[in-house]
Amino acid sequence: MLTELEEKLDGLEWEQARVAAAEYVGLPGPLPAPALRRAMVEDRYCLVLLAFRGNLPRLKELVTHPDNRAYELPEDSAPAATTANRSTAGLVIEAGKALNRWAGAGFRTVDQETYERRTAACAGCPELIEPPVRWVYKVALATAGDDRVCGACGCVASRKARLATERCPRRDPARPELSRWDEPFAD
Incomplete structure (x- = not known):
């Protein structure tokens, strides 16, 4: 080095x-x-x-x-087990909850700067993985540019980062009061 x-x-x-x-x-x-x-x-x-x-x-x-x-x-790939072990029904339920939160907030999305900050954080996260082979991801990723998913929650990271109602599920290792998206961490 x-x-x-x-x-x-x-x-x-x-x-x-x-x-x-x-x-x-x-x-x-x-x-x-x-x-x-x-x-x-x-x-x-x-x-x-x-x-x-x-x-x-x-x-x-x-x-x-x-x-x-x-x-x-x-x-390095240990977090992948989190997503791999989620049932398809569980993933669909969580996606439905996220859609409901988003609709309840008037389908608000974040500004470009916030989106870029969030996606850069996801890109640097060890939990960003290739999607498991499941029909739910084939449907969700039909038009996605970046199809990698969060190993912690199972969401398509590039889509989740765009929604104003969503939060990163992991704490920043250096600043535990913040999420890896550099936003206040919410349990």
Whole structure:
């Protein structure tokens, strides 16, 4: 890893290092574990991350790049079990509740800046996964651009992030009073 970033992470626990690395390059959520591992061993990848500091669209591409999968460990995909174990009926019920909240609020969506902040946080979250093979996702993703889902709640992340009535289900590891979307955490 390049000295510049290495100095920022020196002495930190793993989760703290993920948060600090993300802050250093300008991502709103913790750097995905595989991306940080890759940056630790590939100087070129680390240089590219640093070169695109503050450029959220480009950073999202870098931290979710398929080549990062080579740096995954079994514990990185552990949250996937949460979504994988949800029943289809349970997912449909939760989607219906979200739709009801959204309709009750007049179908309000968030502004573009909030949407970008939320989706960048999701992109940097270790719980963002490929959707399980289920009919409910085939229907929900028929027109989705980014079809990855939240392993914590089962929602299509890019769609949930657009709705003003929805909240991230996980706390920010660095600031427990906030969600990973950098909004007040609601239980």
